[in-house]
Amino acid sequence: MEIILPKFGLFFWTVVIFLTFFLILRKVAWKPILRALQEREQEIEARLQAAAEAQKKMEQITQQNEKMLQEALLAKEKILKEAQELKAQIENQARQEARLLAEKMRKETLQEVEQIKKSLKDEIKKEVVEMSFYVAEKILSRELRNKKTHDSYVEALISDLQLNPKRVTG
Numbered sequence: 001m002e003i004i005l006p007k008f009g010l011f012f013w014t015v016v017i018f019l020t021f022f023l024i025l026r027k028v029a030w031k032p033i034l035r036a037l038q039e040r041e042q043e044i045e046a047r048l049q050a051a052a053e054a055q056k057k058m059e060q061i062t063q064q065n066e067k068m069l070q071e072a073l074l075a076k077e078k079i080l081k082e083a084q085e086l087k088a089q090i091e092n093q094a095r096q097e098a099r100l101l102a103e104k105m106r107k108e109t110l111q112e113v114e115q116i117k118k119s120l121k122d123e124i125k126k127e128v129v130e131m132s133f134y135v136a137e138k139i140l141s142r143e144l145r146n147k148k149t150h151d152s153y154v155e156a157l158i159s160d161l162q163l164n165p166k167r168v169t170g
Contacts, residue, residue, distance in 0.1 A: 006014075
């Protein structure tokens with residue numbers, strides 16, 4: 001087998017056609033294709049940059065959301081704590097008011113009882129006095145039916161009053 005070598009004329013025309021085709025493609029096709037590729041590359045780069053910025057913004061938003069959630073949880077805990085403290089304060093205040101009211105009612109009741117006791121004592125004294133007068137009247141009327149006994153009793157009372165003047169005023 002022999003090696004097949006191209007002839008000089010075929011080689012020359014192949015190079016001329018290749019260079020012509022190369023120059024035509026370079027002027028007509030490659031510049032627009034390269035420009036389009038560069039534009040595409042820039043667009044892709046811009047989109048990647050926008051995506052990176054969007055991702056950063058998403059991370060910031062996520063961090064802000066987490067921060068807001070933590071703040072909301074703290075606020076919730078604070079509100080619950082304040083509500084519990086307020087509840088305890090209201091309960092304590094209600095207990096104190098109930099104690100004060102109970103003490104006031106107890107004192108008023110004791111005063112009423114004392115007043116009732118006093119009025120009952122006065123009434124009992126009055127009844128005892130009335131009964132004593134009634135009994136004394138009955139006894140005296142029975143014993144003093146005759147005039148002589150009556151006169152002697154009156155004289156004894158008068159002399160007793162003169163000896164003991166405190167009995168009349170006291």
